Amino acid sequence: MIHVDDIISIKSDGNYMNIDNGGGMFPIRITLKALLVKLPINFIRIERSLVINTSKIKVIKMVQNNKRFKVNLINGKSYLVGLNYHVKFLEHAIIQNLLKRNKCIISEEG
Numbered sequence: 001m002i003h004v005d006d007i008i009s010i011k012s013d014g015n016y017m018n019i020d021n022g023g024g025m026f027p028i029r030i031t032l033k034a035l036l037v038k039l040p041i042n043f044i045r046i047e048r049s050l051v052i053n054t055s056k057i058k059v060i061k062m063v064q065n066n067k068r069f070k071v072n073l074i075n076g077k078s079y080l081v082g083l084n085y086h087v088k089f090l091e092h093a094i095i096q097n098l099l100k101r102n103k104c105i106i107s108e109e110g
Helices: 032-034 083-095
Strands: 009-013 016-020 025-029 045-049 049-054 057-063 068-073 076-078 104-109
Touching: 009 032, 032 045, 045 076, 045 083, 057 083, 068 083
Parallel strands: 057 104
Antiparallel strands: 009 016, 009 049, 016 025, 045 049, 057 068, 068 076
16 A cells, blocks of 8 residues: 555556556556546646656756756656646645745756
């Protein structure tokens, strides 16, 4: 059993979700849409097939001439926030106060 607080990211693969808790990937059979309604507010979709736990963000960087966010997670994985999810991610970040957390740094990357 995986505790929701241990989940770092969830990657969709059809009707299966691959849950990453830092100790491995655990597949479960559920759609992303159905799973999202069951998760707490700190989970946000950043790509069509990817959800991250915002409490597991290590660094947020601005990339591609300050047009995109790149999120580095505590497990060392990095993801670009999709263009269709950019505004929602920014709104979520402000609401959740991610941008002012000590562990989150906004920096520019060339």
